[in-house]
Amino acid sequence: MNKTLSIDGQEIPFEDGQTIMQAATAAKVYIPHLCHHPEFTPHGSCKLCTVKVNGRNCSACTFPAAEGQEVLNNTTDINEDRKKITQMLFVEGNHFCPSCEKTGNCQLQAVAYHLNMLDNHFPLFYPQRAMDASHPEVLIDHNRCIFCTLCVRASQEQDGKNVFALSGRGINKHLIVNTPSGKLKDSALVADDRAAHICPTGAILIKRTGYTIPIGQRIYDHHDISDVSLTTAEAQHDH
């Protein structure tokens, strides 16, 4: 007997041990997300994937699927909150999309498109954050970091290197590099590492590849992230 739960009224099968996100993705139901990636241990921090499970807010990427759960996902209210959370991520950092190499391939931007975000809504923080261009092949622009820890997890779980970590508390949260100098150039990171390619935003970029695909011909210039995410979820979600 297959176990099922319902998402917005649609019956969805799941296996024991799956999260709501995993069950939804397998059934081709998109739940917006940024810190989740199917290949890595879930983190549960961005809160974009919040769904209502039997009336309670839960993070779909960490919450276990269970028999008979009634999940609300694609509702006006929930998407409105998700939009505000996305706006929070925008104002917290410095995201000047038109001048960012990642534009069109950026998941933060794509989620904003998907949620029909038309302005920042909140006052901008304009934080002062440095860049780390020390590495010959890889660049970190901290202005665009949303603290999703995907680079941290990719480096630990796939590259076996532990190059990145988050440090600091509250609004002072920041990404640090595991080298005595704190500089990326002294780390074991190479351009082929998964961690160098996993960033959902333009915070970690491979140098000299920024414009190989012209703006206007990039993924989210033509496809909604909900489709991209579901068609590539099990394979490669990163670019």
Place this chain on the structure above:
Amino acid sequence: MHIFIDKLVAEHQFKTTDLLAILRAIQARYHYIPSSAITHVAKILALPATHIIGVIEFYSFFHLHPQGDYEILISDSITDAMLGKAALIDLLSKKLHVAVGTVRDDGLVSLANTSCTGLCDQGPAGLVNGHPLTQLTPERIDLIVTLIHQHLPVEDWPAELFAITDNIKKTDVLLTQPMPLGSALTAACTRGFTETLAEIERSGLRGRGGAGFKTAMKWQFCREEHADTRYVICNADEGEPGTFKDRVLLNQYAHQVFEGMTVAAAIVGATQGFLYLRGEYSFLYEKLSSILHARREAGLLGENILGQGFSFTIKICLGAGAYICGEESALIESLEGNMGIPRNRPPYPVTHGYLGKPTIVNNVETFLAAAHIALHGSADFANIGTQQSKGTKILSICGDCLHPGIYEFAFGTTIKDILEACGATDVLGVQIGGPSGTFISAQEVERRLAFEDLATGGSFIIFNQTRNILDSVTNFTHFFAHESCGFCTPCRVGTSLLKQQIDKIVEGHGSAGDIVALEELCQLVKSQSHCGLGQTAANPILSTLERYPELYQRLLKKISYEPGFDLNGALATARRLTQRDDAAAHLAQLGEDYE
């Protein structure tokens, strides 16, 4: 330095779980954690240096940069503010020639604010190199300044500067009835541990840390888990501003608290216990350690307790300045030597707690009450209180009243009776349960102390008619922004936005739409945050906005849009640079006078 660290880490048996204790010792010695120390600790503990840096930057009492030889922290609780803290910190700053939040050039002294130090009934309070300073006055500040300029070690300062009183003002069953050493444990053994759990169930005891979860049920869950090891943790983080009852309980009733933990351990089958003591209370460490020692000597801890064949030990672990570590899963992370970031749940600590093993976390007072029930049975406890809130609650009463201190009241007591007991007159309102709780106005004093009406972990702050409620709202909102762990977006960004927004309104730059925007933001932070901190961070604004909408409205300008900053103020630098001060170099806040 390496010799010192080698020895230190060896004393901690090379355990990564002891990282906070190791860093505390390094910080105490050098007044910061030098980078060479980080590299060395990382090497011998086989931890990534980033892990250690992460921990240092997470906790307020650890620093990557040198602090003064005399590190002075002044408590920033609203109650300290009400006792004149602002003027005193200014005085300190002036006399010591050091700006707040900085280290003096010669490195002798550093001065900063810190979150509530739990001495609200004897403030203004502070800490110097971790030692608590109470009842600060201009005279005491003069003395402190002199002592510092004499370079006298803090250990040799006059004892009266550090005097702490317990101020127990009203006792009921828990604080009155004596409990001979070992009696509760003996009673539990005689009755049988399963039957003792049933007795606790019958007593109706609910957690005293705030959330009010049924204690017996929590212990039952933990006991039922299949596991080779289980843990019992006593939560003495007591970070909620205005709360100080756990400090007093540990100072005077520690035997009972430890006995409650031991009964719990026997019931759930745990062999290791922890007392997680907030860093601000490190002055209790020696005393508590010697009590633990005495209990071991008396056969009440250690191997084969009371000859019953079970073993249990308790270790005291100190925090390092992080309110979030009161949240049980963040506390467990901290005990494991990590940043205090709340875990994703499920799984809950009762199944996957400390080092992944079944763990119960309870408040100090919960263990005290459990020991009481183990000794006296459930009947007299269950006869007190209301249907849903049995027994008594120990309150830390502070703010505007004649007799601040510790009060034990039966659940169901009205706020009015409490106010009368502590000598509060001319009351404007009461903050019940601290910043994360509720503000009630003087019209609501018939409401009751109870989980089903006004729940509190112990904080009870009284404001009289001379107070401006928005001062406390601002103070509390800043507190949450400062203490947010930063893990999840809604709280990390949301608490900072709340702070900006409330400052904007209070400073008179708010306009028509701002209140609606503020309320929307409050709801978002409340409903979307990962843990209790974010979920309650908007309570100070929400509970006062509901009761005093006109207070907020009055501050708004009568225009539909107002820049979020002071236009004229923003020109100050330009004026200074151009050496101008004529009329044209000033700007009116546009539209101020228009409807």
